[in-house]
Amino acid sequence: MNDMNKVGIVGYGITPFTKDDKKIESILLDSAKELFKNNSQINRDEIDAVLISTNNNSKYLSPVLSEMAGIQPKIAHTIESLCNSGTNSIVSAYSYIASGLADMILITGAERYDSPGQILEWDNSRGEFKHPIFWASIFAKSYKREFSISDEQLSIVSVKNHKQAKENPNALSNKTYTIEDVMNSKKLTDDLRLLDCSRPCTGSASIILASEQKAKQLTDQPVWITGIGQKTISAGFTKNISFSSMESTRLAGKTALKMAGKNIENIDVAEIHDAFSVCEPMALESLGFSNDGKGTSMVKELHETNNFKINPRGGLIGTGHPLGATGIAQTIEITQQLQSNAGNRQTENPQAGLIHNMSAAATSSTVLVLEK
Amino acid sequence: MNDMNKVGIVGYGITPFTKDDKKIESILLDSAKELFKNNSQINRDEIDAVLISTNNNSKYLSPVLSEMAGIQPKIAHTIESLCNSGTNSIVSAYSYIASGLADMILITGAERYDSPGQILEWDNSRGEFKHPIFWASIFAKSYKREFSISDEQLSIVSVKNHKQAKENPNALSNKTYTIEDVMNSKKLTDDLRLLDCSRPCTGSASIILASEQKAKQLTDQPVWITGIGQKTISAGFTKNISFSSMESTRLAGKTALKMAGKNIENIDVAEIHDAFSVCEPMALESLGFSNDGKGTSMVKELHETNNFKINPRGGLIGTGHPLGATGIAQTIEITQQLQSNAGNRQTENPQAGLIHNMSAAATSSTVLVLEK
Numbered sequence: 001m002n003d004m005n006k007v008g009i010v011g012y013g014i015t016p017f018t019k020d021d022k023k024i025e026s027i028l029l030d031s032a033k034e035l036f037k038n039n040s041q042i043n044r045d046e047i048d049a050v051l052i053s054t055n056n057n058s059k060y061l062s063p064v065l066s067e068m069a070g071i072q073p074k075i076a077h078t079i080e081s082l083c084n085s086g087t088n089s090i091v092s093a094y095s096y097i098a099s100g101l102a103d104m105i106l107i108t109g110a111e112r113y114d115s116p117g118q119i120l121e122w123d124n125s126r127g128e129f130k131h132p133i134f135w136a137s138i139f140a141k142s143y144k145r146e147f148s149i150s151d152e153q154l155s156i157v158s159v160k161n162h163k164q165a166k167e168n169p170n171a172l173s174n175k176t177y178t179i180e181d182v183m184n185s186k187k188l189t190d191d192l193r194l195l196d197c198s199r200p201c202t203g204s205a206s207i208i209l210a211s212e213q214k215a216k217q218l219t220d221q222p223v224w225i226t227g228i229g230q231k232t233i234s235a236g237f238t239k240n241i242s243f244s245s246m247e248s249t250r251l252a253g254k255t256a257l258k259m260a261g262k263n264i265e266n267i268d269v270a271e272i273h274d275a276f277s278v279c280e281p282m283a284l285e286s287l288g289f290s291n292d293g294k295g296t297s298m299v300k301e302l303h304e305t306n307n308f309k310i311n312p313r314g315g316l317i318g319t320g321h322p323l324g325a326t327g328i329a330q331t332i333e334i335t336q337q338l339q340s341n342a343g344n345r346q347t348e349n350p351q352a353g354l355i356h357n358m359s360a361a362a363t364s365s366t367v368l369v370l371e372k
Numbered sequence: 373m374n375d376m377n378k379v380g381i382v383g384y385g386i387t388p389f390t391k392d393d394k395k396i397e398s399i400l401l402d403s404a405k406e407l408f409k410n411n412s413q414i415n416r417d418e419i420d421a422v423l424i425s426t427n428n429n430s431k432y433l434s435p436v437l438s439e440m441a442g443i444q445p446k447i448a449h450t451i452e453s454l455c456n457s458g459t460n461s462i463v464s465a466y467s468y469i470a471s472g473l474a475d476m477i478l479i480t481g482a483e484r485y486d487s488p489g490q491i492l493e494w495d496n497s498r499g500e501f502k503h504p505i506f507w508a509s510i511f512a513k514s515y516k517r518e519f520s521i522s523d524e525q526l527s528i529v530s531v532k533n534h535k536q537a538k539e540n541p542n543a544l545s546n547k548t549y550t551i552e553d554v555m556n557s558k559k560l561t562d563d564l565r566l567l568d569c570s571r572p573c574t575g576s577a578s579i580i581l582a583s584e585q586k587a588k589q590l591t592d593q594p595v596w597i598t599g600i601g602q603k604t605i606s607a608g609f610t611k612n613i614s615f616s617s618m619e620s621t622r623l624a625g626k627t628a629l630k631m632a633g634k635n636i637e638n639i640d641v642a643e644i645h646d647a648f649s650v651c652e653p654m655a656l657e658s659l660g661f662s663n664d665g666k667g668t669s670m671v672k673e674l675h676e677t678n679n680f681k682i683n684p685r686g687g688l689i690g691t692g693h694p695l696g697a698t699g700i701a702q703t704i705e706i707t708q709q710l711q712s713n714a715g716n717r718q719t720e721n722p723q724a725g726l727i728h729n730m731s732a733a734a735t736s737s738t739v740l741v742l743e744k
Contacts, residue, residue, distance in 0.1 A: 050604075060452075062453065063453075066604055066607070074601075074604070074624075074627070075602050076453060076460075076602075077453035077460040080431060080449060080450040080452070081434065081435075081449035085449065092449075092468075094473075095470075095471040096464075096467045099470035101466075120432075229446075230447050231444070231445075231446055232434070232435045232438055235432055235438070236439065239439065
């Protein structure tokens, strides 16, 4: 890296994930209002950019939110990259600050339960199989075969993440489930059941990033973005080298850890993009948290020891998955963990956390490292 | 500014603006292919980011274009801000390079003639008056009244820009018109006629930005981005202080010139966002090229002396306005001018050029300064 400005997280706002049928403009405003309520020290006149993360088809949402929130930013636009729009926006904000073009940036991610990003219309080669569950099924079949993993073994991901979501007041789910419950939930494909899937929902999450100097003025608990890694392999998942691991995640993770000067052993808490149960062990393996084929064993051990290290807020499976808000919500969770503000979800004195956010069969991934 | 990397334009590709009914994926690929054809020295493996500028509702277009073009970028997403999506993408690419996160970036802007960005759906207070022509009419009425300008006087903008577009092989229009032609064209509102309007069209424009070191390796005619200014006042145009000037343009222009260390007198050639005829004199005045109320006189003089200084490619009125491609196409024109590659449109040995790109009644504006 060059002589960059350090970039910190100075405030956030998040509201409950629901099945509400509301206009995207109102959903965006929900978490932005919550942010300003929680952070009265932030002067809206000093916000240089407002970035919107969403798959919603409405246009010009940054000026719309800015006007509603009383902000007149320099930089204002929407960023879309399906399910990792949120972390793409955070990386973009990071670069605006690091480059000196901006000093303080509001990022708001929001989505409706019926987001057009949930259907992979762009990949005509998929024929009827446009719903993400179809690639996830191929992943599940391939992963289970390669590593001799059973459906019961995979179920532990959903059991753990629903349990953890119960401690998250903003999660869509507030029920716990047993392995039997997961196995008995509706079979959607040969390899995946209803409780293996994250659910689309309506959600909103906002975060403020600032330069080092401004961050230190505004909070005595800044959290720093110290590692960034991104990689896009393709758009169509058939270009993946393997259906049992995530190449874009592996490369993004490596880059992010290198930038932060960390090894995976130094990461105390992580948000993993568990769009479907199989994604959690696959991502844990591709990031190096676990050896290949041992991700479900790791999840099982964490569950049995009641260790919230992976997906403390309940993951996408427990919390719900409002596409454009997910990456922001993941980043807020790691921020709360590092600030020891995570309530019953708090892990033990974490110093460094990681966020893994991906799109469309891991054809693209973002990995961020955050530190106190 | 901090100790930034210098950012240069090292290559571009642009294809004719048409009324073609093609898929957005194909339109994006058109100018990207043209770019790589014209710039065989560029190694696709060294492209760190692919940014898409469009209002199209299709998702995940950056990975889609990347896959088609044989690129595996780190950073990949779509940027939307209605009509100034293009320059928003360029500023974003600038910051990725200046921050050190990327070394070389492809930006492709594309739009279909039936872009959803042409209807201001987000502003419910407009009732039926959702088409941009309605704000433009209010601007025209207000501007004409305040400065005692006649419809005939405004017509010169269209006459000049169609004349200039005739020298642009990629322009939608290849006809010249007289003031009488403009006055006799179909009246669309009390204050605007058909030939006062830019036309929606299908278009594609691509550009490659790189760090100073890489730019100098790749081209002996790099063009540098030396000034950047952006401002959003609101989303709804009723928040404008005046309907006879452009406040966001004035502020963005001031910031861009200050960053470049230039005065408006130092600008030799400029692209101005003439979505409607009245926008050209208003923008010229708000940028300081002309005194208030004297913009049409300036346009008339340029036309009479056959001086292509303002909107050499024919502006939006002559070239057509494919929303997401416009800001990129404007930037390509100024690049060609500074490289003395503008054919019959060439202005005399320009050293510094300016791009003005705005959205929705100038509620937001971007101004860029480019130099040899």
